Amino acid sequence: MRYSALQILKQGLTGNRRWERAWRKPDPKPSYDIIIIGGGGHGLATAYYLAAVHGQSNVAVLERGYFGGGNVGRNTTIVRANYGLPGNSEFYSHSLKLWEGLEQELNFNVMHSQRGVINLFHSDGQRDAAARRGNAMINQGDDAILLDRGDCRQMLPYLDFDQTRFPIYGGLYHPRGGTARHDAVAWGFARGADQRGVDLIDNCEVTGIDIQNGHVTGVQTTRGAIRAKKIGIVVAGNSSRVAAMAGMRLPIESHVLQAFVTEGLKPVIDHVVTYGMGHFYISQSDKGGLVFGGDLDFYPSYASRGNLPMVEHVMEAGMTLMPMLGKARLLRSWGGIMDMSPDGSPIIDRTGIRGLYLNCGWCYGGFKAVPGSGNCFAHLMATDRPHDAAARYKLSRFETGFGLMDEEGTGAQHNLH
Numbered sequence: 001m002r003y004s005a006l007q008i009l010k011q012g013l014t015g016n017r018r019w020e021r022a023w024r025k026p027d028p029k030p031s032y033d034i035i036i037i038g039g040g041g042h043g044l045a046t047a048y049y050l051a052a053v054h055g056q057s058n059v060a061v062l063e064r065g066y067f068g069g070g071n072v073g074r075n076t077t078i079v080r081a082n083y084g085l086p087g088n089s090e091f092y093s094h095s096l097k098l099w100e101g102l103e104q105e106l107n108f109n110v111m112h113s114q115r116g117v118i119n120l121f122h123s124d125g126q127r128d129a130a131a132r133r134g135n136a137m138i139n140q141g142d143d144a145i146l147l148d149r150g151d152c153r154q155m156l157p158y159l160d161f162d163q164t165r166f167p168i169y170g171g172l173y174h175p176r177g178g179t180a181r182h183d184a185v186a187w188g189f190a191r192g193a194d195q196r197g198v199d200l201i202d203n204c205e206v207t208g209i210d211i212q213n214g215h216v217t218g219v220q221t222t223r224g225a226i227r228a229k230k231i232g233i234v235v236a237g238n239s240s241r242v243a244a245m246a247g248m249r250l251p252i253e254s255h256v257l258q259a260f261v262t263e264g265l266k267p268v269i270d271h272v273v274t275y276g277m278g279h280f281y282i283s284q285s286d287k288g289g290l291v292f293g294g295d296l297d298f299y300p301s302y303a304s305r306g307n308l309p310m311v312e313h314v315m316e317a318g319m320t321l322m323p324m325l326g327k328a329r330l331l332r333s334w335g336g337i338m339d340m341s342p343d344g345s346p347i348i349d350r351t352g353i354r355g356l357y358l359n360c361g362w363c364y365g366g367f368k369a370v371p372g373s374g375n376c377f378a379h380l381m382a383t384d385r386p387h388d389a390a391a392r393y394k395l396s397r398f399e400t401g402f403g404l405m406d407e408e409g410t411g412a413q414h415n416l417h
């Protein structure tokens, strides 16, 4: 079924009883050409591009829970391409371009809203760093505007410009950045993959990876054994656990990241605003909730919920930047598991086991990467060659030290900065 305004009218006039399921619910087949482990944003996008771009439809996505129940449905929905280092810069630029055509490509409203991202800075040194990053973004073909304090006051009048702890000097404005409805992205890719013949299998946890003579042959799951010629591990915060099934030890630590949303309010914040010095960022959802978050809970965990010290820290930072926040009532908070890599940059690569591929290390920024990651990982799995935009995301950089991309300049333990 093609979604359109006419379809909405037609269904509305006939009592909304003829909408079709967005995707089938198949049982697993005994074997596939390709198995993707993990039905989050990256896994579903990979399956979609495998089918749509590379004509590979004998593909299954195995998800232990329900599709979109992981981080893809838990993030704060920010989409941007404001990275500064070679490697990341071209990848996120590629991903943002895919975002810009995604709704037409998927025939699905993912509510992509390019409302602009503003990263505030609070010292001369930070202004220099922001200017450098902005120039790198412009060199990459993306957009960046350096705002001074007066510009910020005009665009963000609700911030506290009198606070002296971290006075606002200005901001780096990325107009093409913004937000998207996170679970719609998972649903859109799921529907697109299913329409092209991919089997989406939920409630199917992978419990083992079968390897013979250095080559993958299939997986063990809670719904039985399934054979496959190629397998992609795309399980975000569970990457270390699943890779361990193939005898691999990854340079990944899993940490909780929390987020918060207030009751719905009238439109008040029309950009995404980040306050790096305080570890705080905020935007407003289309339903009116103020959506905000801060930093990681600083201990490794596989539990999708956080602890109170970080709640206090985020609220303090929010109140410092934007005292009006204290008037809003908090509706919900939640957590997701981040796959933190040592240099804060991801891995899209083959492994030492033939037919086994790895996609992980997205830290707290993998939502905006969903189309780019799926596109590049599908390219790698289908052709056995890295996509140009993701050529630097090699696993070996953590072994050799060559090609590390320390985007935030936080050193070897990005998770503890």
Ligand SMILES: Cc1cc2nc3c(=O)[nH]c(=O)nc-3n(C[C@H](O)[C@H](O)[C@H](O)COP(=O)(O)OP(=O)(O)OC[C@H]3O[C@@H](n4cnc5c(N)ncnc54)[C@H](O)[C@@H]3O)c2cc1C
Binding pocket: 037, 038, 039, 040, 041, 042, 043, 062, 063, 064, 065, 066, 068, 069, 070, 071, 072, 073, 074, 075, 076, 077, 078, 079, 204, 205, 206, 207, 234, 235, 236, 237, 238, 242, 257, 258, 259, 293, 334, 335, 336, 337, 338, 362, 363, 364, 365, 366, 367, 368, 369
């Ligand atoms: C609070 C929060 C805020 C965030 N904010 C942003 C943001 O604003 N912008 C941004 O770009 N990024 C953000 N992120 C990060 C982003 O959400 C993640 O990097 C990204 O979603 C991870 O990729 P994914 O969607 O594939 O992960 P997931 O949705 O977690 O998918 C992985 C899937 O693998 C499944 N799985 C695990 N083990 C197995 C197994 N053994 N067998 C089968 N299936 C398995 C899981 O159930 C899960 O569904 C945020 C994350 C959180 C938690």
